Amino acid sequence: xxxxxxxxxxxxxxxxxxxxxxxxxxxxxxxxxxxxxxxxxxxxxxxxxxxxxxxxxxxxxxxxxxxxxxxxxxxxxxxxxxxxxxxxxxxxxxxxxxxxxxxxxxxxxxxxxxxxxxxxxxxxxxxxxxxxxxxxxxxxxxxxxxxxxxxxxxxxxxxxxxxxxxxxxxxxxxxxxxxxxxxxxxxxxx
Numbered sequence: 001x002x003x004x005x006x007x008x009x010x011x012x013x014x015x016x017x018x019x020x021x022x023x024x025x026x027x028x029x030x031x032x033x034x035x036x037x038x039x040x041x042x043x044x045x046x047x048x049x050x051x052x053x054x055x056x057x058x059x060x061x062x063x064x065x066x067x068x069x070x071x072x073x074x075x076x077x078x079x080x081x082x083x084x085x086x087x088x089x090x091x092x093x094x095x096x097x098x099x100x101x102x103x104x105x106x107x108x109x110x111x112x113x114x115x116x117x118x119x120x121x122x123x124x125x126x127x128x129x130x131x132x133x134x135x136x137x138x139x140x141x142x143x144x145x146x147x148x149x150x151x152x153x154x155x156x157x158x159x160x161x162x163x164x165x166x167x168x169x170x171x172x173x174x175x176x177x178x179x180x181x182x183x184x185x186x187x188x189x190x
């Protein structure tokens with residue numbers, strides 16, 4: 001074997017950042033496309049999961065951070081279970097979102113980011129998902145107040161939306177959020 005064959009390819013800074021955030025080495029991907037073939041939401045994405053992984057490897061930050069793919073990822077982990085290299089692609093997508101938000105990158109699909117914030121605020125407040133509260137918070141954030149109102153009424157009539165939240169586990173959940181925030185501060189050194 002030649003000396004050139006023994007050298008390890010240089011990783012992009014983005015691939016290194018993804019590895020630090022997620023523990024996943026995107027350089028293991030050999031572009032088999034099994035992740036893309038199994039992805040149930042790839043039809044709505046601008047780049048398939050395999051293309052995103054390749055772009056991360058190449059360090060194409062503008063392409064990645066401008067992409068809708070990471071925001072549309074359903075985190076169903078179909079891609080992860082199909083990967084012959086055992087790369088947790090769903091975790092990579094989460095890592096890219098975290099990196100983008102830390103860098104102040106505006107989400108390519110703002111409504112999805114708003115939904116995540118609404119859901120987390122809801123869980124932090126009530127200890128579990130309170131759907132009506134999440135919907136109200138989301139509608140206030142997006143100022144899209146009456147879209148889907150008819151669907152909401154139908155769900156309420158069928159008993160799918162509760163008027164009042166359950167506070168079961170709220171204390172425990174708040175402790176978890178505080179602990180995570182403390183760990184995040186410790187890991188970033190702030």
